[in-house]
Amino acid sequence: MSNKIIIAGGTGFLGSAIIKAFPDYEIVVLTRTIRKNEQNIRYVLWDAKNIGNWTKELEGSKAIINLVGRSVNCRYTNANKQEIINSRVDAALVIGKAIGELNKPPEVWVNAGSAAIFGNSGDEVKVEDSPTGSGFSPEVCKAWEKAFARYDTPKTRKVFLRIGMVLQQNGGILKPFLNMAKFGLGGKIGTGTQYMTWIHEQDFTDLIRYAILDAEIKGIVHAASPFPVTNKEFMKTIRQSIYIPFGLPNPAIFIKIGAVFIGTEAELVLSGRRVISSVLQKNGFKFKYPYLHDAVGTLLNENKLSLSKK
Numbered sequence: 001m002s003n004k005i006i007i008a009g010g011t012g013f014l015g016s017a018i019i020k021a022f023p024d025y026e027i028v029v030l031t032r033t034i035r036k037n038e039q040n041i042r043y044v045l046w047d048a049k050n051i052g053n054w055t056k057e058l059e060g061s062k063a064i065i066n067l068v069g070r071s072v073n074c075r076y077t078n079a080n081k082q083e084i085i086n087s088r089v090d091a092a093l094v095i096g097k098a099i100g101e102l103n104k105p106p107e108v109w110v111n112a113g114s115a116a117i118f119g120n121s122g123d124e125v126k127v128e129d130s131p132t133g134s135g136f137s138p139e140v141c142k143a144w145e146k147a148f149a150r151y152d153t154p155k156t157r158k159v160f161l162r163i164g165m166v167l168q169q170n171g172g173i174l175k176p177f178l179n180m181a182k183f184g185l186g187g188k189i190g191t192g193t194q195y196m197t198w199i200h201e202q203d204f205t206d207l208i209r210y211a212i213l214d215a216e217i218k219g220i221v222h223a224a225s226p227f228p229v230t231n232k233e234f235m236k237t238i239r240q241s242i243y244i245p246f247g248l249p250n251p252a253i254f255i256k257i258g259a260v261f262i263g264t265e266a267e268l269v270l271s272g273r274r275v276i277s278s279v280l281q282k283n284g285f286k287f288k289y290p291y292l293h294d295a296v297g298t299l300l301n302e303n304k305l306s307l308s309k310k
Helices: 013-021 053-058 078-100 136-150 174-182 201-214 231-241 252-262 278-283 292-308
Strands: 004-008 026-031 041-045 063-066 108-114 157-163 165-167 198-200 219-223
Touching (some): 004 013, 004 053, 013 165, 013 201, 026 053, 053 078, 063 078, 063 201, 078 108, 078 136, 108 136, 108 201, 157 201, 165 201, 174 231, 198 201, 201 219, 219 278, 231 292
Parallel strands (some): 004 063, 026 041, 063 108, 108 157, 157 219, 165 198
């Protein structure tokens, strides 16, 4: 049994969380910037679009996890849109091609995707086989999944995770919402009725382990809590967790103006989707933190403990 896991694009928040979840494995991180090796982690250069020496690392490995994708937290200029698409498509295609050229390919290929494939879909519950949406974000996701599916890998089981917001202890997506609440702006964003699909980082890394080690699941799987919430409920939970009783609402027009000044897109918070996983329910996957209140409370308490030890 191989004990090597390759993580493409593993230097960010999600990569760091996954690495911590596999302390007993040899971890190889494929990165564009060389870094110093540490403990069970080695860093190997690649450009995320061309076959190279990095492919040798995949030979006989347990799994490859692909997290590559340019951040969508930017203005959607034509150049940025193309880079968002290319970064995802190129990495998936070259990994698929590399797997096909190996004598002993990885047992499992887990690829990150996004629940944004459903677009702004209101309160309709979306599962793995639900109709997808339209618009830029859904089209990016469709191109991503098409690239993942292009190469047949009979010796490598493939799992594509449509990931919701991963709530993490040290920063990530939770931080800006906390800052808004602390400055008295923790009310609903826009109408507040848009659903927010989320998952606690512990459940996310448990799902990665589940996909690699404990299950024969394959194909598309939603990485999302079984209980998505509206933005209004999400912001209320944030406020309650830091004992702030009230927060001013954030009208859509203010969000749109602010987005221009900070170089992002308002749709990232004004649109939403209600996504759950029928696949995980069917396979009996157990969430440690299915409810938002418990998830946020645990993360904030853990953060306080880590800060007190410094």
